[in-house]
Amino acid sequence: xxxxxxxxxxxxxxxxxxxxxxxxxxxxxxxxxxxxxxxxxxxxxxxxxxxxxxxxxxxxxxxxxxxxxxxxxxxxxxxxxxxxxxxxxxxxxxxxxxxxxxxxxxxxxxxxxxxxxxxxxxxxxxxxxxxxxxxxxxxxxxxxxxxxxxxxxxxxxxxxxxxxxxxxxxxxxxxxxxxxxxxxxxxxxxxxxxxxxxxxxxxxxxxxxxxxxxxxxxxxxxxxxxxxxxxxxxxxxxxxxxxxxxxxxxxxxxxxxxxxxxxxxxxxxxxxxxxxxxxxxxxxxxxxxxxxxxxxxxxxxxxxxxxxxxxxxxxxxxxxxxxxxxxxxxxxxxxxxxxxxxxxxxxxxxxxxxxxxxxxxxxxxxxxxxxxxxxxxxxxxxxxxxxxxxxxxxxxxxxxxxxxxxxxxxxxxxxxxxxxxxxxxxxxxxxxxxxxxxxxxxxxxxxxxxxxxxxxxxxxxxxxxxxxxxxxx
Numbered sequence: 001x002x003x004x005x006x007x008x009x010x011x012x013x014x015x016x017x018x019x020x021x022x023x024x025x026x027x028x029x030x031x032x033x034x035x036x037x038x039x040x041x042x043x044x045x046x047x048x049x050x051x052x053x054x055x056x057x058x059x060x061x062x063x064x065x066x067x068x069x070x071x072x073x074x075x076x077x078x079x080x081x082x083x084x085x086x087x088x089x090x091x092x093x094x095x096x097x098x099x100x101x102x103x104x105x106x107x108x109x110x111x112x113x114x115x116x117x118x119x120x121x122x123x124x125x126x127x128x129x130x131x132x133x134x135x136x137x138x139x140x141x142x143x144x145x146x147x148x149x150x151x152x153x154x155x156x157x158x159x160x161x162x163x164x165x166x167x168x169x170x171x172x173x174x175x176x177x178x179x180x181x182x183x184x185x186x187x188x189x190x191x192x193x194x195x196x197x198x199x200x201x202x203x204x205x206x207x208x209x210x211x212x213x214x215x216x217x218x219x220x221x222x223x224x225x226x227x228x229x230x231x232x233x234x235x236x237x238x239x240x241x242x243x244x245x246x247x248x249x250x251x252x253x254x255x256x257x258x259x260x261x262x263x264x265x266x267x268x269x270x271x272x273x274x275x276x277x278x279x280x281x282x283x284x285x286x287x288x289x290x291x292x293x294x295x296x297x298x299x300x301x302x303x304x305x306x307x308x309x310x311x312x313x314x315x316x317x318x319x320x321x322x323x324x325x326x327x328x329x330x331x332x333x334x335x336x337x338x339x340x341x342x343x344x345x346x347x348x349x350x351x352x353x354x355x356x357x358x359x360x361x362x363x364x365x366x367x368x369x370x371x372x373x374x375x376x377x378x379x380x381x382x383x384x385x386x387x388x389x390x391x392x393x394x395x396x397x398x399x400x401x402x403x404x405x406x407x408x409x410x411x412x413x414x415x416x417x418x419x420x421x422x423x424x425x426x427x428x429x430x431x432x433x434x435x436x437x438x439x440x441x442x443x444x445x446x447x448x449x450x451x452x453x454x455x456x457x458x459x460x461x462x463x464x465x466x467x468x469x470x471x472x473x
Contacts, residue, residue, distance in 0.1 A: 001040040002068050004030035010092075011037065011077040011099065011183075011191055013198075020203060022046075022212045025221070028060075029194060035186055036253060037194035039229055042221050044214065053084045057091045077183045079191070081169075081176035098180040100132070101188035101307070103166075103173065104294065109305025112296075114157035122271065122288035122296050124152055129294035135177050136328045138335070142174045181332045185293055185315070189255040189307055196306070197250070201228050254301070258309035258316065266317045273318075275310040285310045291318040333361075 001010075013027040026043040043056055064071050073094040078085070085096050107128060115121050127148055134140035145167060149159050202225055203211070210216045232250045252260075265276040273290040277283040287310050288296040295311040302308040337354050 001028075001030055001064055002071055004032055004038065005040065005064075005073060006068070006071045007074050009075045009077060009187070010040075010073060011187065012079060012083065013037075013191055013195055014078070014080045014083070015102070016195065016198060017203070017211075020208070020211050021217065023214060023217065025198075025202075025217070027194070027198070029191065031187075031190060034252070034256060035190055036232070037190045038232075039194070039198075039226075044217060044221075054087050054091070057087060061091050077187060077191075078180075081172040085180070096180055097183045098176050099183040099188055099191060100177070101183075101192050104188075104307070105192065105305045107162075107166075108294070108296075108302070110161050111158055112303050112305070114161060115155050118288065118296065120155055124155060124158065125294040125296055126289050126292065127152070129289070129292050132177065132294075133328050135174050136182060137331055138178050142170045145170050181336070182329055184329065185307070185312065186253075186255045188293075189253045189312070192306055193253040197229075198225070201225050254307055254309040255312055258312035261309065261313045263317050263320070266314055268314065268318060268321070273314045275313060287311055287314045290314045 009031060011029040011031075013029060014024075016025040016027060018024045023044050023046050026045070027039050028041040028043070029037040030040050032038055041060060045052060045056075073092045075095045075097055076088045076092055077097045077099050078088070079099045079102050081098070083096075088094075088096050108125070111121050111124060115124065131140065131144040131148060134144060135142075145162075149163055149167070152159055202220060205211070251257075261275065261278060265278065267274045268290050271288065271290070273287045275285045275287060277285070285297055285299050291314060293307060293311065293315065295314065296302070297308050297310045299308050299310055302311065337358050
């Protein structure tokens with residue numbers, strides 16, 4: 001946790017084993033250099049009271065601080081709309097993001113099993129994605145899902161499942177999606193990969209009756225399962241014969257695997273795309289809804305409900321070859337900047353820092369190290385033509401020196417910086433550029449002002465944002 005969590009992310013996988021284990025396992029995860037999830041804590045607790053959450057979080061934080069007083073978290077990712085967000089912010093002093101992978105996984109898995117027509121599957125998935133996008137942009141309510149159920153009465157099996165299982169919870173998810181920024185697809189792929197690994201390594205007993213025993217659960221987590229995940233980090237692990245067993249099998253996440261597929265293997269044709277297999281050139285996979293994380297692929301991994309490398313590769317290639325709308329994450333970032341800009345005068349220090357930070361992000365995206373920055377900035381005009389931050393109002397002279405990233409402003413910086421490296425969305429209908437090599441947060445921008453961060457006077461005098469707005473206009 002100290003090694004990989006400092007100035008980085010922690011993610012919560014809060015509902016593992018709800019169908020088999022007597023006491024579900026709540027995992028806290030950090031991400032290594034390959035952005036694979038590694039468990040640093042398991043919480044086994046039949047209750048979810050706020051007081052219990054605060055107790056174990058505070059105990060964990062205090063223990064880390066005792067080892068390394070300089071340790072600081074950049075962001076905390078939750079996967080439950082009822083997560084104790086205020087408690088997390090109070091303990092870890094960081095921004096909170098939400099991951100939608102669990103919901104997408106359940107929808108996808110049941111859509112494949114309950115709807116046999118491929119075109120109908122693709123249409124339903126596209127409609128669900130549109131509803132989620134609109135809600136994340138605060139332009140819609142849970143009434144969108146009521147319209148969805150009315151429009152797809154012909155797919156009765158899936159609609160009945162959705163109405164019984166998800167519609168009662170959709171109000172809480174709507175509130176969470178509108179109030180918290182989305183985690184990136186790379187993060188979601190890493191959490192999904194971890195969840196499947198844990199299932200393979202923990203729920204492999206021949207006698208299912210042991211799943212009701214807490215002593216068995218604690219023992220196996222603390223001995224065998226813990227060893228599995230940390231041996232994954234050992235460079236010479238393949239020399240051990242027992243590592244060849246199924247439960248020890250590791251590998252790359254679907255996001256990392258997608259980066260190894262050549263762009264030439266992808267052919268996009270209208271509402272579907274074809275991805276040629278790297279090992280067998282005669283084999284191709286068909287992806288419906290190209291550019292969407294709600295895409296439908298005919299590979300075995302996707303049919304299990306997972307976000308496969310073919311869907312992710314089509315998203316990446318689609319964004320390089322065309323001029324899509326900005327992603328939901330980029331739109332959320334713009335909205336966060338505008339929200340801070342319109343704060344009352346006494347919060348002008350935060351506003352000034354937001355203006356300066358926006359200029360820094362603009363320069364980063366426009367720099368030579370950005371893989372596809374020009375396309376990103378060109379498409380920003382379609383997302384938000386109101387991003388003329390300098391013209392929104394005068395900069396308070398009293399806040400002139402409020403450039404430094406003090407503790408009160410750390411949450412602001414991380415909250416707005418995180419989504420920039422994210423990329424969720426449909427390439428045909430609402431997606432933007434994404435950084436394929438980073439997670440949600442750039443650690444260097446968390447606690448100190450980056451080297452390229454301008455003072456407010458420099459921003460105003462040089463007209464950086466005005467030039468940006470003219471380019472966007």
